[in-house]
Amino acid sequence: MSKLKFKNVLFFIFLFCGTFFGFSQNYQIIYKISFRPQKEKPEYKTEYMRLETLSKSKSIFYNFLSKKDSIDIQEENKISYLKFTIIQENKNYKYYGNFNDLYFVFNEPLKTDWKVNNNTSDFNGYKVQEAKIELDGRRWTALFAPEIPINSGPYKFSGLPGLILKVYSEDGDYSFEMVELIKNISESYMDSFRTNKFVMVKKKKIQTFIFNFLKDPGSQNFKLVNSYGDEFGYSFSGEKDNAYREMNEYLKGVYRKYNNPIDGQIYLLIF
Structure with a gap:
């Protein structure tokens, strides 16, 4: 086999493996969210939310405090404040929530104008880069791992060339941090999430x-x-x-x- 053909074979194998790793598997990523519910008080609350990647361009992010999981959730944290579900798909997101018995959903484009810093550091055993963005009236900093080729992230965060391991608001009020990553999920929350009970509104x-x-x-x-x-x-x-x-x-x-x-x-x- 000539050197040129051998290089082409190696390139094909590398490309195939990279694509297989990135998009043939579904993932569940659990995030720990620390936040300050009241503006005038310094106390923080902790909740856990899960990101599921359903395909290359689709994911769902939701709170699972009412479910039995491997995360040990303290009794005082059983009441959920972050009662919303977000589905990202094809550069847009749908926000599902309810207020006074109104189950609503609205659709908007994902904001992806990140400013990426090329400096690298280590975070929980991963090599990460830093990126910044303004979203929902807050300035955010994210640490993402290029070695994990997932560009969906927690909440409305998306579009980085690697999984977001941590993202926090620079005012100190909110922080999302990955605590668990599971490959090849067999059962998805999407299977039981009843989107038809929500009314589309602006x-x-x-x-x-x-x-x-x-x-x-x-x-x-x-x-x-x-x-x-x-x-x-x-x-x-x-x-x-x-x-x-x-x-x-x-x-x-x-x-x-x-x-x-x-x-x-x-x-x-x-x-």
Whole structure:
């Protein structure tokens, strides 16, 4: 075999193996999220979310506090604040959430204008590079591993030439850090996620809906659902009586427990 042909064979094998590693396997990546729920308080909360890569161009990111997993979750962290699901596909993302019994989804382009620093360092045994981006009113820094060819990331982060092992807001309020990576998943959350119960809306519309609710929540009709699935319905009588005042104060107190969301425009109430 000539040297030229031998080099071509080696190149083909390398290309095939690289493609096989990157895109023929599905992955589950668990991230630990540390965040500050209240702007005026220094206390941090921890939750775990999972990224599943479903194909070269599709992934799903969701909270799994209610599921049984290998991560040991403390009892006080059972109530989830980060109640949303994000599906990335073909340079766009869909944000699935719910507010006052409205299950909504909106669609937007992924932001991928990263500024990559070519300097390398080690992080949890991986060689990583640093990249920066502005997203949702915050400045973020990511550490990504080029040796893991996955360009989907946690939350709305995407487009880097390697898996994001850590990404944090430079204001110190939010941090996502990979704690586990599993190859060849046999069962996907996507199989049970009911996208058909969500109503497609414009992001601006849901922002306005939530903003108007928070101005005077006691004058709205709504359903409260706690973390155990218990429900309580409230209907505004039309009179600003004791029930109205008590409910208004209660809901504003709930809102104050999480007044520092990742996206400053999408407030998720915790009941």
